[in-house]
Amino acid sequence: MGEILIGFAVVAGVGLFVGVLLALVSHFFAVEENVREKELRAMLPGINCGACGFKGCDDYAAALAAGTAAPDRCVPGASDVATSLADHLGVEATAPRDMVAFVHCDRCHAPTVQANAYEGILSCKAAAMLYGGPEACQFACLGFGDCAAACPANAICMRDGIAHVDTVRCLGCGLCATNCPKHVIGMVPQATAAIVMCNSRDKGAVARKKCTNACIGCKKCEKVCPNGAVSVQNELAAVDYDKCIGCGLCAEACPTGSLKRVIFPDARDV
Numbered sequence: 001m002g003e004i005l006i007g008f009a010v011v012a013g014v015g016l017f018v019g020v021l022l023a024l025v026s027h028f029f030a031v032e033e034n035v036r037e038k039e040l041r042a043m044l045p046g047i048n049c050g051a052c053g054f055k056g057c058d059d060y061a062a063a064l065a066a067g068t069a070a071p072d073r074c075v076p077g078a079s080d081v082a083t084s085l086a087d088h089l090g091v092e093a094t095a096p097r098d099m100v101a102f103v104h105c106d107r108c109h110a111p112t113v114q115a116n117a118y119e120g121i122l123s124c125k126a127a128a129m130l131y132g133g134p135e136a137c138q139f140a141c142l143g144f145g146d147c148a149a150a151c152p153a154n155a156i157c158m159r160d161g162i163a164h165v166d167t168v169r170c171l172g173c174g175l176c177a178t179n180c181p182k183h184v185i186g187m188v189p190q191a192t193a194a195i196v197m198c199n200s201r202d203k204g205a206v207a208r209k210k211c212t213n214a215c216i217g218c219k220k221c222e223k224v225c226p227n228g229a230v231s232v233q234n235e236l237a238a239v240d241y242d243k244c245i246g247c248g249l250c251a252e253a254c255p256t257g258s259l260k261r262v263i264f265p266d267a268r269d270v
Contacts, residue, residue, distance in 0.1 A: 122145070
């Protein structure tokens, strides 16, 4: 009986010692909580998309509290979050530019060529690892929905074997673009009026054999643009959205229809 009591006393003593030691460590090595950072973090949407340029909402809140970041960098939060952050920081409020995701591929509306039959895991990343995927065009949307799975707003669906974005629901976080192995999805200003519906960097003749709607790099769009907003880079037309005035001349001049006029509805207008 005495041995049991001695053992119990030893265990209790060790437990007491460890408890006191942990209390001392937590007291002397405690990290002081930044109340302002915590308050700013609570105002952010918590998507951790990285669109602000930081790893996530925690890092952005820390930078805001330290005064090293502007309150207008949360794209998903838009003007509401920017205003709240600015008011809390006592600075002038400026809204971030409204951005939406767009799938730069139009193979669902054009006869395309398949290079092989894929029967593996229904994942774009997995398919891309096998000879670049089933599509002959190595720059096309694979249509297995990695972007839709990553979207926190359920703004992407798969239709006719290709991703489609509901720009009203889209938060502009860019997670879909990050998770697209083919880099088919890009973030574009919601106010843009012209967009390239192709992602191919193949030379014109090669691209056209794989998809009849492909950009062929003919530069007709570039030549008619009155503001120098359209240029052909790496065999593919590109629009400088800061220069585009929405005249539509580039879309009219495009012989394959890969450059189109667009109107993205704003959620505030719906």
